[in-house]
Amino acid sequence: MRTFDYTRADNVDAVLRVNPSPETKFVAGGTTLIDLMKLNVETPSRLVDINPLPLTNIEKTSDGALRIGAMVRNSDLAHDAQVQQQYAVLSQALLSGASPQLRNMATTGGNLLQRTRCYYFRDTAYPCNKRKPGSGCPAIGGFNRIHAILGGSEDCIATNPSDMAVAMMALEATVHIRGATGERSVPLIEFYFVPGSTPNRETVVGPGDLITYVTLPPLPNGARSYYLKRRDRSSYEFALASAAVVAVVQGGRMQHVRVAMGGVGTKPWRSKEAEQALEGRQASDANFRAAADAALRDAKPQRYNGFKVELAKRTLTRALQTLTQNA
């Protein structure tokens, strides 16, 4: 690991006074950043520890939304009573991720910005367009079992690994950011970029930008939600395919359907195709399977990850079956 300067910031204004630079990184739980510094993948010259920031509350806003501070730990968010009762999909997604110890450290802001688990990205012996633009992508044509089948490009097929972000995508979250140019609110669906020819640019967050909150809009009365994750072992493992589903089921028909998928996309993948295939339709296995086919219609598997197409379809179908059981 290289040497770096370290400071602690105890208020947001102090963070915003830090000179914005790609060389400066904020450290929250550190469960992504410190790992990558040990591997020499991340090499900041300055770390600003944001743990003292007063961004640890989960509270209702006057318009009925839930406002989650960027420093709320994944465990606290998963076990919050309002989240468990009103946004069960988020609690389930969080509890399916990592381990209890990691969830006790990991934060809401850090989780949104966690980096890919692509083996080549994490090993500096290999070239990687995400680490060093123009150097090449050994995953394309290499071992790509865990890689993306949706949203990839000729330059990068890395999967976004977050479970939390998939649930938040289905919940239509908004991310609130403060930076040198002031405050802005970005719907999560616009927060992540697909890699295209610039896989090094992953999100709208630029140097010096601080995520302060995430808000979740209220769900309609009677809405149900559910998260299902498929992986190589039943705990402490990233998704090969996952599905976050939200819907109101009335008289056997589905309304307000929201679908997002994990483990398959270069970003947490909202599937409007699946939503359109389900909206106003009967909750039936045939319609669930048709929605899953629609969600994966544009899938482009690589040599070793073709199994993900059917796995993702079955995961979404099963998630919808569970969501609508006894409705």
Ligand SMILES: Cc1cc2nc3c(=O)[nH]c(=O)nc-3n(C[C@H](O)[C@H](O)[C@H](O)COP(=O)(O)OP(=O)(O)OC[C@H]3O[C@@H](n4cnc5c(N)ncnc54)[C@H](O)[C@@H]3O)c2cc1C
């Ligand atoms: C062994 C292991 C298994 C895991 N398994 C899973 C899993 O199954 N599912 C899953 O979803 N995740 C998993 N994770 C990832 C884990 O959830 C993330 O590492 C964690 O959520 C990151 O949060 P953090 O607070 O530790 O981020 P940090 O490491 O502190 O930061 C990550 C990045 O975000 C930036 N950052 C942090 N907070 C802010 C902010 N407020 N504003 C602007 N920038 C910010 C940092 O500068 C850094 O670039 C696993 C991790 C490990 C090590």
Ligand code: SF4
């Ligand atoms: S898939 Fe993306 S992250 Fe992985 S090696 Fe290729 S460019 Fe790098």
